[in-house]
Amino acid sequence: MTLQESSRKVPQTADDHDAPRAAGRAYSRVVAALLSRSTVLTAAALVLILYFQQVSGGLFLTSTNASLLLRQTAVVAVVAAGMAMLIIMGEIDLSVGSAAFFTGLVVAHFQVQGWGVVPSIGAGVVAGIVLGLVNGLVITRFAVPAFIVTLAGFLLWRGLGLLLAKATPIGPVSNDLIFVTEGRMPIPLVYGLGLAVLAVGARWAIAGRRGAERAGSLVALIVRLTVSVAIAVLVIVIGQTPTGLPNALLWILGVAMVLGGVLGRAKLGRRIFLLGSNAEAAVYAGINAKRTVLIGFLVMGAIYGIAGTMLTARAGVASPDAGNTLELVAIAAAVIGGTSLRGGVGSIRGAILGAFLLATMDNGMSLLGVPTYSQNVVKAIILVLAVALDGYFRRRQLAK
Amino acid sequence: MDNDQPVAGAVPSVDGRATALLVARSLTKVYGSTTVLNDVDLTLHEGQVLAVVGENGAGKSTLVKILSGVVPYGEYAGTVEVDGNPAQFSSPYASDTAGVVMVPQELHVVPHLTIAENMFAAHLPGRHGLYDERAAVREARKALETFGLEVDPRAPAAVLTPSERRLIVLAAALHRSARVLILDEPTAALTEAEAGVLLDRLRSFRKAGVGIIYITHRLDELKRVADDVMVLRNGRLVAGYDSVPRQAELVSAMLGETLRSIEAIAHVAPTKPASGDPALRVRNLSVFVNDKQQRPRVLDVSLDVYPGEIVGLYGLVGAGRTELGRALFGAWPGPVTGECHIGGTQGLPKNTNRALKRGLSLLVEDRKSQGVFHGQSVSSNMTVSMLDDLSRMRLLVDKPRERHRVDEFVQKLGVRPPRTRIAIDALSGGNQQKVLLGRCLIDDLKVLILDEPTLGVDVGARRDIYQLVRKIARELEVGVLLISSDVDEVLTEADRILVMYKCRIRGEFSRGASAHDLMSAATGASMP
Numbered sequence: 031m032t033l034q035e036s037s038r039k040v041p042q043t044a045d046d047h048d049a050p051r052a053a054g055r056a057y058s059r060v061v062a063a064l065l066s067r068s069t070v071l072t073a074a075a076l077v078l079i080l081y082f083q084q085v086s087g088g089l090f091l092t093s094t095n096a097s098l099l100l101r102q103t104a105v106v107a108v109v110a111a112g113m114a115m116l117i118i119m120g121e122i123d124l125s126v127g128s129a130a131f132f133t134g135l136v137v138a139h140f141q142v143q144g145w146g147v148v149p150s151i152g153a154g155v156v157a158g159i160v161l162g163l164v165n166g167l168v169i170t171r172f173a174v175p176a177f178i179v180t181l182a183g184f185l186l187w188r189g190l191g192l193l194l195a196k197a198t199p200i201g202p203v204s205n206d207l208i209f210v211t212e213g214r215m216p217i218p219l220v221y222g223l224g225l226a227v228l229a230v231g232a233r234w235a236i237a238g239r240r241g242a243e244r245a246g247s248l249v250a251l252i253v254r255l256t257v258s259v260a261i262a263v264l265v266i267v268i269g270q271t272p273t274g275l276p277n278a279l280l281w282i283l284g285v286a287m288v289l290g291g292v293l294g295r296a297k298l299g300r301r302i303f304l305l306g307s308n309a310e311a312a313v314y315a316g317i318n319a320k321r322t323v324l325i326g327f328l329v330m331g332a333i334y335g336i337a338g339t340m341l342t343a344r345a346g347v348a349s350p351d352a353g354n355t356l357e358l359v360a361i362a363a364a365v366i367g368g369t370s371l372r373g374g375v376g377s378i379r380g381a382i383l384g385a386f387l388l389a390t391m392d393n394g395m396s397l398l399g400v401p402t403y404s405q406n407v408v409k410a411i412i413l414v415l416a417v418a419l420d421g422y423f424r425r426r427q428l429a430k
Numbered sequence: 431m432d433n434d435q436p437v438a439g440a441v442p443s444v445d446g447r448a449t450a451l452l453v454a455r456s457l458t459k460v461y462g463s464t465t466v467l468n469d470v471d472l473t474l475h476e477g478q479v480l481a482v483v484g485e486n487g488a489g490k491s492t493l494v495k496i497l498s499g500v501v502p503y504g505e506y507a508g509t510v511e512v513d514g515n516p517a518q519f520s521s522p523y524a525s526d527t528a529g530v531v532m533v534p535q536e537l538h539v540v541p542h543l544t545i546a547e548n549m550f551a552a553h554l555p556g557r558h559g560l561y562d563e564r565a566a567v568r569e570a571r572k573a574l575e576t577f578g579l580e581v582d583p584r585a586p587a588a589v590l591t592p593s594e595r596r597l598i599v600l601a602a603a604l605h606r607s608a609r610v611l612i613l614d615e616p617t618a619a620l621t622e623a624e625a626g627v628l629l630d631r632l633r634s635f636r637k638a639g640v641g642i643i644y645i646t647h648r649l650d651e652l653k654r655v656a657d658d659v660m661v662l663r664n665g666r667l668v669a670g671y672d673s674v675p676r677q678a679e680l681v682s683a684m685l686g687e688t689l690r691s692i693e694a695i696a697h698v699a700p701t702k703p704a705s706g707d708p709a710l711r712v713r714n715l716s717v718f719v720n721d722k723q724q725r726p727r728v729l730d731v732s733l734d735v736y737p738g739e740i741v742g743l744y745g746l747v748g749a750g751r752t753e754l755g756r757a758l759f760g761a762w763p764g765p766v767t768g769e770c771h772i773g774g775t776q777g778l779p780k781n782t783n784r785a786l787k788r789g790l791s792l793l794v795e796d797r798k799s800q801g802v803f804h805g806q807s808v809s810s811n812m813t814v815s816m817l818d819d820l821s822r823m824r825l826l827v828d829k830p831r832e833r834h835r836v837d838e839f840v841q842k843l844g845v846r847p848p849r850t851r852i853a854i855d856a857l858s859g860g861n862q863q864k865v866l867l868g869r870c871l872i873d874d875l876k877v878l879i880l881d882e883p884t885l886g887v888d889v890g891a892r893r894d895i896y897q898l899v900r901k902i903a904r905e906l907e908v909g910v911l912l913i914s915s916d917v918d919e920v921l922t923e924a925d926r927i928l929v930m931y932k933c934r935i936r937g938e939f940s941r942g943a944s945a946h947d948l949m950s951a952a953t954g955a956s957m958p
Binding site for chain 1: 781782783785786794799800801804806810814815817818821825826827829869
């Protein structure tokens with residue numbers, strides 16, 4: 031089967047190029063795969079983890095700290111995924127931190143009123159979608175750039191929220207709501223998650239084999255299968271430790287699956303990439319640009335609601351400074367994850383990995399007692415370095 | 431290449447009339463493997479208006495670019511002298527400073543800056559490094575008075591009409607003691623009356639001893655402004671006249687008649703007689719720029735395209751062809767009036783999506799900025815306009831079906847290399863164009879509008895595209911509207927030819943028409 035496939039491939043490439051060059055291309059594709067954004071990010075995270083583990087004297091890789099790391103990352107990862115979607119489309123959202131604060135307030139308010147967990151979250155998500163609708167409508171109907179509209183939203187939503195809450199924390203929320211992100215994942219869910227990882231991993235590996243234009247895919251197959259199994263085992267093992275895995279992980283995965291699916295498989299996702307790549311051509315190709323942008327902001331609105339819920343659940347109250355600088359961290363995560371601010375390029379997976387990389391550094395440096403301002407210096411360097419290196423590799427590839 | 435070939439009747443013989451302002455000798459410019467300007471000489475005297483005419487792609491703009499420093503010294507062969515001194519312009523700024531000022535077809539007048547600021551944009555008067563507004567206004571007023579323009583230099587440029595905008599740029603240039611003015615299609619964006627005003631003014635410039643190089647497609651203007659005329663064809667200077675000749679003679683020179691008709695006949699394919707109900711029926715279509723003056727780009731155009739028929743729409747730059755195509759496709763931002771039937775359905779499409787839904791697609795003129803999605807795969811570039819037909823549950827892209835469709839199209843259109851996952855940027859221009867042609871082949875296609883489909887496409891791909899278009903028309907029973915400024919293209923590929931000039935259709939020709947007739951209609955030469 032595999033032999034047949036690879037022999038079918040050869041004439042296709044040998045058509046216009048001679049054999050040594052085709053072989054060279056196969057080799058460079060393996061190198062490219064090794065140097066792909068996700069691989070580099072994962073490797074960087076691993077190096078960081080090992081480093082922190084070493085320097086902190088084994089404190090970093092405890093199940094308590096791993097759980098903390100996941101819970102810290104969750105909001106940023108979810109928001110970064112939405113941000114990546116908007117940036118790919120050629121838009122941006124500076125209001126997400128304030129909007130998440132606002133929806134978190136809504137959730138806390140209904141909790142205090144005695145509503146159940148699900149209705150409270152639902153109210154938060156609806157509020158988020160309304161905010162997203164406002165952003166999207168102003169951007170599309172009045173042709174105001176997203177940068178400006180969401181900059182206004184950045185001031186407006188927090189201002190409005192503080193006004194309504196009289197600038198005091200709203201809470202406390204019920205333990206059930208806190209459990210939604212901070213709680214330990216029940217054992218059946220852990221096993222379910224492990225199986226899901228295996229299933230997705232198998233699909234991923236097979237997809238790599240099917241691509242007729244990918245050479246060196248046997249290596250990829252093995253790598254992908256190994257990685258999937260390792261992750262599944264890790265999930266199940268950690269899930270059974272006393273600390274276990276936090277429910278926050280499920281939120282990250284849920285949002286990633288939905289948005290990743292939209293970008294990778296849905297018509298909407300295709301249009302998002304094309305619109306971000308060339309807005310003028312998109313109009314000539316029959317894409318309804320305004321509608322696409324509006325839908326994008328509605329999706330982002332739902333993410334406001336989810337992020338707000340997670341902020342409130344994590345703190346146990348809706349505090350006035352919740353979600354501060356969240357928009358900037360999310361943009362940084364998306365960009366580190368390979369999303370181009372010029373539009374048309376990026377991935378959800380990258381954005382989430384970017385969020386993890388940033389959170390790992392936060393967590394590790396805090397563990398080592400590095401003050402916050404020094405942490406910022408390091409993160410700034412990483413951000414610029416990531417983009418600069420990416421540009422360098424891309425230019426080198428184009429020069430070939 | 432062969433620079434030592436003498437060209438008959440090349441230089442307008444005006445020696446001894448006045449001193450030569452500008453002399454260019456054997457200018458040659460090569461891009462890649464094509465020679466776009468070949469051994470062209472030119473002499474311009476004080477007070478002379480030298481008109482340069484030729485088809486699109488004849489080398490006019492390259493000539494102008496060299497003289498105005500856009501193509502810098504060193505990137506072309508030949509010499510340029512201003513007032514007898516060798517000139518080696520490294521940039522438009524350098525030529526400007528030396529008194530050779532070019533006024534491009536598309537003016538860069540910034541509407542919200544004042545008239546004075548626009549006039550002196552690159553040469554703002556300063557004091558101690560700061561902008562001296564009073565000096566600028568004073569100077570601007572002087573310059574404007576010289577040409578009898580009664581506008582306040584402190585007003586924003588937005589108040590000016592298009593012809594006035596052109597005039598303030600000219601006035602500013604002359605005020606900076608410009609000696610040579612190069613005007614590229616100065617009347618293209620103007621109404622008849624505005625053009626008249628501009629042409630009258632040019633006379634007063636001439637009295638001031640300025641030499642003018644006047645590029646135009648509008649042959650009927652020449653009598654009013656030009657002293658001498660030079661004709662370019664395929665980068666060569668093919669004729670020079672020291673008075674304005676009959677328009678028919680100019681048209682012949684522009685086309686190089688004898689050679690061409692033989693070539694044209696050799697390629698002629700059988701025509702298809704029009705029959706049945708038209709695939710596209712347009713009545714009294716007018717297209718306006720969205721401003722108060724309702725400036726028309728297309729006026730009162732009526733046409734029919736029948737299923738299986740290829741109708742050529744010939745016209746030179748600025749005739750209104752592209753605007754017509756965009757309006758029919760629902761992609762024109764301004765007001766459009768008139769009637770339109772596509773297939774059986776009536777009404778003008780409100781947007782591009784509706785047009786596609788009704789079976790009308792457009793291959794855009796500007797491939798780079800309006801067509802290609804850079805960095806995206808060949809596959810997604812090709813299927814973007816048919817995603818609705820390639821989806822499951824109206825939500826997800828049906829990837830196996832998409833792959834199948836793309837493979838089929840790539841094979842049928844002959845895209846090379848036949849790889850669908852690579853970024854489209856990796857393909858040559860011609861192959862990119864084939865991908866975009868594939869994008870137009872939506873299900874249930876009824877009308878296909880092609881806007882300059884072979885612009886910047888190499889010869890091999892060009893032939894492929896012609897064959898494909900004919901196949902699409904004949905086999906799928908699609909009505910094709912072929913917009914082109916290439917006489918050969920419409921003569922060999924179209925079953926029927928409409929010619930546009932100044933926003934209107936000025937003539938209809940059958941396949942056997944001569945290039946001369948087309949060019950006459952397209953330059954206003956055959957008008958009563």
